[in-house]
Amino acid sequence: MKKPLRIIAVTAAATMLAVSCGVVSFTGRRQLLLFSDSEITALSDQSYSEFMSTAKISRDMEATQMLNSIGDKMVSALEAYMNSHKMGSALKGLSWEFQLVESDQVNAFCLPSGKIVFYEGILKYADTPDYIAVVMGHEMAHAIARHGNERMSQQSAMSIIGNAASEIIGSKKGSTVQALFDLGFGIGSQAGLLLPYSRKHEYEADKIGMYIMDLAGYDVNAAPAFWEKMLAGKSGSTNDFLSTHPSDSKRIAALKEAIRTKPEL
Numbered sequence: 001m002k003k004p005l006r007i008i009a010v011t012a013a014a015t016m017l018a019v020s021c022g023v024v025s026f027t028g029r030r031q032l033l034l035f036s037d038s039e040i041t042a043l044s045d046q047s048y049s050e051f052m053s054t055a056k057i058s059r060d061m062e063a064t065q066m067l068n069s070i071g072d073k074m075v076s077a078l079e080a081y082m083n084s085h086k087m088g089s090a091l092k093g094l095s096w097e098f099q100l101v102e103s104d105q106v107n108a109f110c111l112p113s114g115k116i117v118f119y120e121g122i123l124k125y126a127d128t129p130d131y132i133a134v135v136m137g138h139e140m141a142h143a144i145a146r147h148g149n150e151r152m153s154q155q156s157a158m159s160i161i162g163n164a165a166s167e168i169i170g171s172k173k174g175s176t177v178q179a180l181f182d183l184g185f186g187i188g189s190q191a192g193l194l195l196p197y198s199r200k201h202e203y204e205a206d207k208i209g210m211y212i213m214d215l216a217g218y219d220v221n222a223a224p225a226f227w228e229k230m231l232a233g234k235s236g237s238t239n240d241f242l243s244t245h246p247s248d249s250k251r252i253a254a255l256k257e258a259i260r261t262k263p264e265l
């Protein structure tokens with residue numbers, strides 16, 4: 001990189017860092033957010049429509065109804081709490097929706113705009129309302145903690161420093177945002193291609209998800225029990241949820257510790 005360009009790039013990165021910090025709800029962690037909620041929402045909704053246009057909606061009405069009622073209950077509890085604790089702004093750009101799709105895959109995901117998809121296969125493990133709430137809470141947590149935006153922001157900041165300033169700043173910004181989004185959430189018609197979040201994001205989503213379960217009146221101890229059950233049953237089946245949510249005894253121990261030290265919400 002030539003010197004003037006390097007200076008511009010570093011200055012741009014530093015400016016972005018200075019002006020684009022967010023704070024994660026519940027954990028208070030500071031994070032880099034370079035993209036607007038509206039940009040992320042538009043890309044999420046586009047990706048969601050593409051996915052749903054090829055997915056088969058489950059015909060299991062009972063399970064679909066259960067999923068929706070658990071999701072609605074958790075969203076109501078979360079919104080009431082956040083609005084009364086001055087955290088309502090973190091709900092901006094989120095419009096929750098829950099879908100159960102026909103597939104044996106053990107999987108579930110949430111797009112950054114709050115669209116949560118469960119595959120029928122994961123209900124083999126999430127076979128009680130508390131277990132469903134574990135998956136739901138964890139996925140909701142990724143959305144309210146803006147992990148998608150943060151991951152894209154980190155990648156974009158790295159590429160600025162790595163001499164790609166012109167791709168990020170200026171006319172190509174739109175397509176770069178799309179490319180960064182696709183990198184993490186390029187699900188399109190093919191499910192299970194989502195990039196796993198970092199360990200830090202996974203631990204944080206476990207913790208916040210457990211708080212959301214608590215707010216909605218679910219048994220928080222179901223969270224470590226669910227991950228233990230997933231790990232015990234992982235051999236022999238293709239477990240896509242575990243491939244995007246790598247779990248191990250350390251993660252389960254961290255979750256148990258978070259439950260032990262959970263503040264009164």
Ligand SMILES: [Zn+2]
Pocket residue numbers: 138142197201202205244245
């Ligand atoms: Zn996760």
